[in-house]
Amino acid sequence: MSGPTDMPRRAVLAAAAIAPAVLAAGAARAQSTRPAPASRSKVALVTGSSRGIGAATARRLARDGYAVTVNCEKNRDLAAGVVREIEAAGGRAIWVQADVSDPGAVRRLFEENERAFGGVDVVVSNAGIMRLAAFRDMTDADFSRMVDVNQKGSFYVLREAARRVRDGGRIITLSSSITQLRSATYGPYAATKGAQELFANVLAKELEGRMISVNAMAPGVVNTSLFTDGKTPQQIAGFAARTPHKRLGEPSDIADSIAALCSADGGWINGQTVFANGGIV
Numbered sequence: 001m002s003g004p005t006d007m008p009r010r011a012v013l014a015a016a017a018i019a020p021a022v023l024a025a026g027a028a029r030a031q032s033t034r035p036a037p038a039s040r041s042k043v044a045l046v047t048g049s050s051r052g053i054g055a056a057t058a059r060r061l062a063r064d065g066y067a068v069t070v071n072c073e074k075n076r077d078l079a080a081g082v083v084r085e086i087e088a089a090g091g092r093a094i095w096v097q098a099d100v101s102d103p104g105a106v107r108r109l110f111e112e113n114e115r116a117f118g119g120v121d122v123v124v125s126n127a128g129i130m131r132l133a134a135f136r137d138m139t140d141a142d143f144s145r146m147v148d149v150n151q152k153g154s155f156y157v158l159r160e161a162a163r164r165v166r167d168g169g170r171i172i173t174l175s176s177s178i179t180q181l182r183s184a185t186y187g188p189y190a191a192t193k194g195a196q197e198l199f200a201n202v203l204a205k206e207l208e209g210r211m212i213s214v215n216a217m218a219p220g221v222v223n224t225s226l227f228t229d230g231k232t233p234q235q236i237a238g239f240a241a242r243t244p245h246k247r248l249g250e251p252s253d254i255a256d257s258i259a260a261l262c263s264a265d266g267g268w269i270n271g272q273t274v275f276a277n278g279g280i281v
């Protein structure tokens with residue numbers, strides 16, 4: 001039974017229940033006193049962003065105002081370092097270790113992103129590996145791992161993206177200009193990258209009416225360990241000499257191209273493969 005004398009007690013109980021939420025909101029506000037860019041509330045998830053092109057993309061999208069989920073397979077320290085850099089520059093980021101070749105791990109990656117940031121607007125399916133050998137020498141293990149990470153892994157990431165990216169968002173998957181260059185020893189790797197171009201084109205159509213643009217980004221030769229490992233300085237210089245600009249691409253060159261697709265001006269580019277390669281093809 002309630003009467004006038006119960007009122008103050010109920011008010012006190014209600015206030016006590018609300019207090020933690022108010023305090024939490026206050027804490028959140030206290031962390032965001034810096035002037036926020038227009039896209040402050042947008043969220044990007046970049047797979048394979050502990051180093052290389054993915055790390056440059058995570059940093060660039062954070063600079064553009066996205067809260068970013070960084071991902072690694074093994075190099076937790078590097079992933080944590082990318083998050084620290086983003087935070088030191090005033091951005092928001094988390095890192096999640098998840099092997100993209102494991103569909104359960106990919107689901108958890110997206111769930112952890114949602115727990116931290118509430119949703120996702122941009123997904124960059126970037127995690128990838130490259131093992132080179134002529135057909136006669138390619139091992140079952142290397143072939144399988146490339147298919148598992150590059151093709152199946154990217155499929156698992158794009159499937160989650162198709163389910164979760166908010167209207168007006170962007171989905172970008174990493175192909176490679178090797179799908180045009182078609183050099184010896186690159187056959188199985190190139191095939192896993194060619195799949196990305198088909199994935200992007202078909203997914204763009206499936207997401208009709210949602211204003212989500214889906215594209216494949218196809219870099220040329222980029223100065224990361226994926227490209228340089230196992231090559232002599234002479235071989236690397238030979239690739240650089242083949243580009244009209246006479247240099248390798250840098251991870252930031254690709255990050256800038258990805259950021260352009262993510263910008264408001266990039267929305268009409270949809271279902272395409274965008275070759276960002278300094279003209280090597």
Ligand SMILES: NC(=O)c1ccc[n+]([C@@H]2O[C@H](COP(=O)([O-])OP(=O)(O)OC[C@H]3O[C@@H](n4cnc5c(N)ncnc54)[C@H](OP(=O)(O)O)[C@@H]3O)[C@@H](O)[C@H]2O)c1
Nearest residue numbers: 048050052053072073074075099100127128176222224226
């Ligand atoms: N570099 C080039 O010349 C070039 C050219 C065309 C296309 N690409 C494509 O661009 C993408 C990035 O290449 P990159 O050159 O930046 O490579 P990278 O420097 O070797 O970095 C690879 C990134 O992918 C992560 N990764 C690898 N396997 C993974 C897995 N199973 N699950 C989750 N993350 C995984 C790595 O994490 P850990 O640090 O934990 O290992 C790392 O963050 C790849 O898809 C590649 O095919 C590169």
